Amino acid sequence: MINQFGNWIRESQIWGSIFRHGVPRDRRTRAMAILSNVFLHLHPVAVRKSGIRLSFTWCMGGITFFLFLVEIVTGVLLMFYYRPTVEYAYFDIQGLRAHVTLGLLRELHRWGAHAMVIAIWLHMLRVFLTGSYKPPREFNWSVGVILLVLTLLLSFTGYLLPWDQLAMWAITVGSNMARATPGAGSEGPLSAFIQIGGVPLVHAGDDARFGLLAGTFVGPNALLRFYVLHCVFIPCVVTVLLAIHFWRIRKDGGISGPL
Amino acid sequence: MDSILASSTSTLESVKHFINVACEPHWFMIISVAAFFIFLIGYRFWTKPAVAATIAALVTLFFLASCLDDNFNKIVTKADNVPIVIMMVSVAFLLWLAFRQAAINDERMEKGEPLLEAGADDKVLVWPDLVYSELIALVLCTALLIVWAIVLRAPLEQPANPNVAPNPAKAPWYFLGLQEMLVYFDPWLAGVVLPGLIVVGLIAIPYMDKNPRGNGYYTFKERKFAITSFLFGFIILWVVLIIFGTFLRGPNWNFFGPYEFWDHNRPAALLNTEFHDLFWVNLLGRPLPGHYLMRELPGIILLGGYFLLGPLIMKATVFRKLSRDIGFMRYSMLCVLMLFMLLMPIKMVLRWTLNLHYIVGITEWFLNV
Known part of the structure; x- marks a missing residue:
């Protein structure tokens, strides 16, 4: 029921017009999630693993x-x-x-x-x-x-x-x-x-x-x-x-x- | 029974008295500087988790026990002073964290093993790895801030009244290091030139530091000079002075020990030794020259020698390699900034030992150093 509702929203024209990519589940859509968002794109798509350790930054x-x-x-x-x-x-x-x-x-x-x-x-x-x-x-x-x-x-x-x-x-x-x-x-x-x-x-x-x-x-x-x-x-x-x-x-x- | 109680009370009082004395400006600074260098020299020992945890536990115990004292409690729990306690704790913890990783990295480099931060090609996607940690940090910080806001009310004093000055009148806490510098320097230096030089000096750091090593990982061994001088400025001349100015300066900007009552009737300290008096009257046994430039000539020569000969002497001795590596312009800039920074502790020592007011005191032009 909830899943169906979620799919219905994600397949609607409004959702599709705001988010140009699918659910970020694979490499391509995850990169798209960063690249196609004006706020998130301040990040690079990928970062050094050691760089995001809390003890480092x-x-x-x-x-x-x-x-x-x-x-x-x-x-x-x-x-x-x-x-x-x-x-x-x-x-x-x-x-x-x-x-x-x-x-x-x-x-x-x-x-x-x-x-x-x-x-x-x-x-x-x-x-x-x-x-x-x-x-x-x-x-x-x-x-x-x-x-x-x-x-x-x-x-x-x-x-x-x-x-x-x-x-x-x-x-x-x-x-x-x-x-x-x-x-x-x-x-x-x-x-x-x-x-x-x-x-x-x-x-x-x-x-x-x-x-x-x-x-x-x-x-x-x-x-x-x-x-x-x-x-x-x-x-x-x-x-x-x-x-x-x-x-x-x-x-x-x-x-x-x-x- | 009574006598045991009485003797333990008097022991406690003498401990408090001892700590009050140890917090007097000169002792406080000397102990801080000594602790600073002992920490840096033995950083591999002090940062071991067991050692660091023991020190942290002892300090916490001491702090909590001190809170039983009314005078101590009153000043530490003042709403606007709580951020400073938070700052002290977080600076200490993060310094430990940084030097712990530096110690590990330095040891690994000696053995030829990879660094903690190794693996430049080992990349992860920002979604989900970074975005989710950012979300968690955001939620945690929001929760913490709301709790802080509920527990502690923002203070609101009496309405502003230009006719009634509070005593002591303190600047916002992050500028208290500069206000403490007013004890040793005139406002044009402590309030204008030195802050200006701090900003210029910070901006200039990456352009003066030509050491290619230590880029992007924690280390102390590879950047001893850079880290020591930066931390001396940040910890000793900024954080320690803020702590001092907040907790140990009371009415009339007089010193008060952590367990002392802020007595408004204690008179302000007197300053009466000028360098020109020391030179002309005490040393040469002559009256002061009439013209102010002649009168201040020894002080001007002393300061001029400090700023002109200092760099040359250091170039021939301790900075021989450094001055060759970074070139004339960078070396001159570095020297000017370092000598200004060192002027602060030097003037402090002169004040404590000789009660010196001004090295150069051309009061006619407001030009006093």
Whole structure:
């Protein structure tokens, strides 16, 4: 009965139009399953047997990507409940706790973000210790380092959004660093020399920290700026770089192994 | 009976006191660095399953026993600190896993046997072998994350208030290594230049490392220099400093032992030794020169010598073969990055021994090293 129903579905025109191959049971259809699916075709058709051992890859790159997807899904849902203004931000988060059914969204988002930072470090550690950055994978390692930096920036910009004491002061500590940028921060080395006719060009009202916070302190402008960076700009850049990163793994010969 | 209890309590207190002292910044770093090199030198011994399991059991026991202490418990179980405990455990476990396989591979190579990862032509289809493992990993991770989210609530403190600064005000945990560096360097170095160099240095790794061996399998023997320097940066200067900054830095960024109460009244540490004072006043017995460039000249010469003569001396001694193999450009890049990395432990040691504030202190330009 169930088998008959299954066959009826698989022989229908709709199923056939979506999946161009038969059930992946033999070599040909299994290869087709990978090749004809836009998501799965990020994989090669065949991989080195030793490469997919868990003790070799630790699965950390995959887990990082999985957590990125978790962050996107929970993040979009959180955006429904959250307004990035000083008046509402904190109370929206409080309301999320008190009123939203199955209110695990923020927990999933926050712990997922912490876990993603840890997983990406462990992924880098594995790639280093297996020498997988060596030719022909040099460029992909560099893309990976940029992704690491962007992951930290994603987490950093998200840190401010709950608008509680922890958030505000962690960002204050972090963004104070920008004030010391050589030549671009008002308290940075050599900035005092950048002046025209005795008028300093780099001061608290236009330096690197001002650019980051859109103000001289962590206020409403900084909240909006971090929100946009966190929800739109950095995720877009990460997505593009991820596509390059995955595509290059395939092009550079799949999971690494002895030459 | 009472006296036995009293004496065991006092023994426990003295053990706690001993550990508190052993966690002071200089001891903590010295012990970490020593443990790091002892592990690397004896990696074939330490990674044996029985040895590693014994160490893991002892550490777990110590950790659980420590949780009986109120001050320790309070800081370790703080919701936002739990990820750091998870990170410590996973880094330790995966380091063991990597070096275990490296030890096996190194031994096999000595005997001429095939590697763990041998069999380049031995291929399997991605469907089902890889796709299904990915599915299992996905389901497991989802379950773990949901359990984590149910057990531990995301913290929410008081609403942001620009007029009330918490003490200590800490950066997000993954930047605490950099915040710890602020103890030793000015913000322009600890907050801008050093992080920038970390990123540049990481990107540059594959272009500087011309060693063709160790590509695609675990080994330590074939890549001792590369692995030691990378792990020194990652473990000692990043992970250990994060652990230190999270668990052992309290109000006013003062040091507090793991069993110590975070006393808000402890005053911040004082720094008063400048290199120019040591040179002009203490060594030459003269007053400080009036002009700041003259005043800082010895420090500038010292730093210049470090960055210019350092590479040349190493080229003639320890790096003779390496510098020939990788060429002038790569060698210069490697030296700049390595010398900046080593500047961190060097400045730490100078701080602990001489209470040194700045080597070069041109406060007029905010240019302090």
